[in-house]
Amino acid sequence: MDTQHGNHGEVKEVGKRKVSMSEVGLRFLAFSLTLVAAVLVGVDKQTKIVAVSTLPPLNVPLTAKFHHFSAFVYFVVVNAIACAYAIISLVLTLASKGGNKGGLALMITTLDLVMLALLSSASGATGGVGLIGIRGNSHVEWKKVCNVFDKFCHQMLAGLVLSVVGSAIFLLLLVISARKLQKTHY
């Protein structure tokens, strides 16, 4: 009987550690993704010689930078916050040895939710403005710019994709946490 109990204990312990390690892995992934997304967009810059339609036509060097658009600045700030939070929450998870207790667990869940909302809104803002950059909008005569600043737009798109995956990781972390709690509850 004693041996059986011991075995059961071991299996449970291994199971617990496994869940905790997957959480640590996911938080590290969220950290990496949002870090690279923030850097990619934060250093995004392209200069091109553009022909300006004056008389006579002039060739002028024009530069596209991320901080020319409020949406892209918001994107960098939010991804930097999410990146910092991901590493802090990872450390807290490790420090509490996988078993987050009461107040700490609720705080982490709440902040995970806030990160999900912030990252989603930043991706939405960047996607919405980026789409106008790619296609333009004839109704308000906003010309597309991605035909000129192609490298700038591609780098922005790469950052956007990473950030969307980052927010999906936070969603996954929240689903895993809810599943774990509801399994115990019912």
Place this chain on the structure above:
Amino acid sequence: MDTQHGNHGEVKEVGKRKVSMSEVGLRFLAFSLTLVAAVLVGVDKQTKIVAVSTLPPLNVPLTAKFHHFSAFVYFVVVNAIACAYAIISLVLTLASKGGNKGGLALMITTLDLVMLALLSSASGATGGVGLIGIRGNSHVEWKKVCNVFDKFCHQMLAGLVLSVVGSAIFLLLLVISARKLQKTHY
């Protein structure tokens, strides 16, 4: 002793019913907010006589509609989905008499999370594009349009605020649910 037990049972029951009713109230609020947000933006339209700088100058009627912008179309679709989901989840919550069991509870939590992410991204997209409508962007020569289509922009802003509050309600529902589960767990 029996009376004491009975009293305890009653208090618990009242407590349970209270939490359930606050969830029902919040889901109805989310339904109303996203419904009004979708309608406000969906019917948003304004026609103005605008002087076009031709030679001689021409006065032309121009119309601003929500579906001229992909971000606003996305906003209406997402708010309509969230509105439909809010009423369905309300009915499911009532049908399960407040005590959502296992699979249903996890499904509702997961869909609440998806709604939070979708609503946040839609608000982000609308906010990002709306801000360019208000301020314009001199770097890419996108002119502001809200000085002309003032009523259109105000109605859009009202829809945006309601949608943001709607997503905050989903966030609150998720925090309440996590708090309830973690109280039982620890």
